[in-house]
Amino acid sequence: MEKWEEIVLAALDLAAQKGLGNVSMSQIAEKAGIRKASLYNHFSSKEEIIGEMYLYLREKAKETLPKGVDMGELMEKKSAREILLTSVKNYAKMNEDENMRRFYKLIYSQRAIESAAAKIMAEETRRMIDATKALFYALDAHGKFLWHDKDIDMSATAFAMGIHSILDYMLDCKNGEEEADEKMLEDYVDWFCAKMGGVNDEYDFALGE
Numbered sequence: 184m185e186k187w188e189e190i191v192l193a194a195l196d197l198a199a200q201k202g203l204g205n206v207s208m209s210q211i212a213e214k215a216g217i218r219k220a221s222l223y224n225h226f227s228s229k230e231e232i233i234g235e236m237y238l239y240l241r242e243k244a245k246e247t248l249p250k251g252v253d254m255g256e257l258m259e260k261k262s263a264r265e266i267l268l269t270s271v272k273n274y275a276k277m278n279e280d281e282n283m284r285r286f287y288k289l290i291y292s293q294r295a296i297e298s299a300a301a302k303i304m305a306e307e308t309r310r311m312i313d314a315t316k317a318l319f320y321a322l323d324a325h326g327k328f329l330w331h332d333k334d335i336d337m338s339a340t341a342f343a344m345g346i347h348s349i350l351d352y353m354l355d356c357k358n359g360e361e362e363a364d365e366k367m368l369e370d371y372v373d374w375f376c377a378k379m380g381g382v383n384d385e386y387d388f389a390l391g392e
Contacts, residue, residue, distance in 0.1 A: 186217070187225045190226065193211055194214075195240075206229065230299040234303065237290075243282065264372060266318070267375070268368075272368070278350060290303055291354075311347060312340050316336055319339040328379045329379070338379065350368075353367065
């Protein structure tokens with residue numbers, strides 16, 4: 184493991200114990216086993232460490248997902264419902280990674296008072312919306328939806344924000360040690376496909392019909 188990774192994980196451990204606002208560069212350096220001056224050879228500020236933490240943990244979590252998925256083949260062989268459900272479950276699995284969950288607990292608790300935390304949450308939401316738009320344009324190109332109102336960008340944004348809200352709710356339930364309905368994501372995908380009219384699926388009607 185490289186030293187910058189050790190620093191990032193040290194900062195995560197400290198923040199989990201004390202909260203982001205109560206962690207200093209001196210504490211991070213001590214936890215990582217280096218001098219504070221050496222810490223600045225890797226990062227210029229705590230905000231930079233937090234930003235790198237987000238990118239690092241996100242990439243590590245993505246490594247847990249299935250490899251070698253051919254999107255073209257997926258589009259040819261699977262229904263809109265199956266494609267959306269696979270994408271949603273992969274995104275949920277990525278966010279269930281232990282370190283990602285620890286990180287999100289920190290960010291959610293600090294985003295109202297820490298600008299770095301708010302920026303990370305906004306960036307993650309934008310990433311999710313952009314990825315969903317790309318997926319919806321691919322679904323449209325392969326004739327997977329019977330669009331009633333062909334506003335792909337708005338449809339993708341609505342879908343992404345719906346999933347985002349459900350995942351937020353499920354995370355709140357887990358953090359509050361309550362049971363969440365694990366079928367909420369699947370039920371939402373089913374409802375959405377029914378409204379959009381997924382082709383070659385049990386949902387074979389246009390929006391609003």
